[in-house]
Amino acid sequence: xxxxxxxxxxxxxxxxxxxxxxxxxxxxxxxAYIGYPNNGQVVPANKPFRVxxxxxxxxxxxxxxxxxxxxxxxxxxxxxxxPLDQEIPSDRQHLHYGAGxxxxxxxxxxxxxxxxxxxxxxxxxxxxxxxxSKKITVIAK
Amino acid sequence: xxxxxxxxxxxxxxxxxxxxxxxxxPSPPGAQEYIIWPPDGAVITGGKxxxxxxxxxxxxxxxxxxxxxxxxxxxxxxxxxxPMDREIPSDRQHLHFGAGxxxxxxxxxxxxxxxxxxxxxxxxxxxxxxxxSKKITITVK
Numbered sequence: 001x002x003x004x005x006x007x008x009x010x011x012x013x014x015x016x017x018x019x020x021x022x023x024x025x026x027x028x029x030x031x032a033y034i035g036y037p038n039n040g041q042v043v044p045a046n047k048p049f050r051v052x053x054x055x056x057x058x059x060x061x062x063x064x065x066x067x068x069x070x071x072x073x074x075x076x077x078x079x080x081x082x083p084l085d086q087e088i089p090s091d092r093q094h095l096h097y098g099a100g101x102x103x104x105x106x107x108x109x110x111x112x113x114x115x116x117x118x119x120x121x122x123x124x125x126x127x128x129x130x131x132x133s134k135k136i137t138v139i140a141k
Numbered sequence: 142x143x144x145x146x147x148x149x150x151x152x153x154x155x156x157x158x159x160x161x162x163x164x165x166x167p168s169p170p171g172a173q174e175y176i177i178w179p180p181d182g183a184v185i186t187g188g189k190x191x192x193x194x195x196x197x198x199x200x201x202x203x204x205x206x207x208x209x210x211x212x213x214x215x216x217x218x219x220x221x222x223x224p225m226d227r228e229i230p231s232d233r234q235h236l237h238f239g240a241g242x243x244x245x246x247x248x249x250x251x252x253x254x255x256x257x258x259x260x261x262x263x264x265x266x267x268x269x270x271x272x273x274s275k276k277i278t279i280t281v282k
Contacts, residue, residue, distance in 0.1 A: 059241025060201040069202045070241045100200025
């Protein structure tokens with residue numbers, strides 16, 4: 001009986017973990033980071049400032065390009081991570097860099113804002129395990 | 142005499158067509174490559190460092206994949222720019238990042254070293270016009 005429960009629990013766990021990530025494997029140790037601005041940094045409000053996309057132990061490829069251990073950057077603004085087993089939304093809070101860009105400039109209204117990077121595969125779906133940066137806060141003044 | 146002229150014409154045609162075949166990928170206006178880190182004149186202790194490779198107004202794409210306005214990074218160490226009309230050499234002074242990497246882990250012996258980035262197209266040939274960074278000098282202690 002306990003064996004059955006264990007097997008069921010394992011199966012349930014396997015289903016859950018499968019549902020938490022997309023189908024493209026990410027290499028071991030891969031991570032994204034925001035090279036600039038720094039966490040807590042004050043940036044000019046309503047003026048363009050640069051955001052650097054950092055990526056280690058993985059490469060960049062434009063959308064639609066299937067190449068092992070690559071993906072393209074998505075910048076999440078003032079939002080949490082989206083579901084990690086589906087295509088990343090494309091809107092003003094989820095900016096896509098499908099041309100293989102590794103930096104951008106954005107403008108933010110005054111106030112506190114969060115920034116986070118999330119890699120997507122050739123179909124804009126996060127990898128397994130998902131590759132994302134720490135969420136940082138910047139203050140636009 | 143006539144034969145000589147014919148040969149010269151044929152020779153010129155062969156040369157011209159060779160050049161057409163070797164036509165590099167165009168780079169978009171404003172494309173710029175630069176070394177984000179280390180800064181020019183940096184002193185590095187220990188000789189192991191990450192070089193963060195920056196690219197503006199253009200995207201990164203792995204080798205062998207032909208996507209307009211993209212390329213992959215090459216890090217030149219202690220050497221000048223190679224010929225711009227052919228494949229970038231691949232050796233210890235010309236490191237290829239054909240998997241779309243944007244951060245490079247390198248190790249250098251003590252002393253002064255120069256670093257320079259040169260973007261290559263899907264065939265490892267520089268673009269037209271070529272996209273390369275300023276050459277910087279760092280010191281390893």
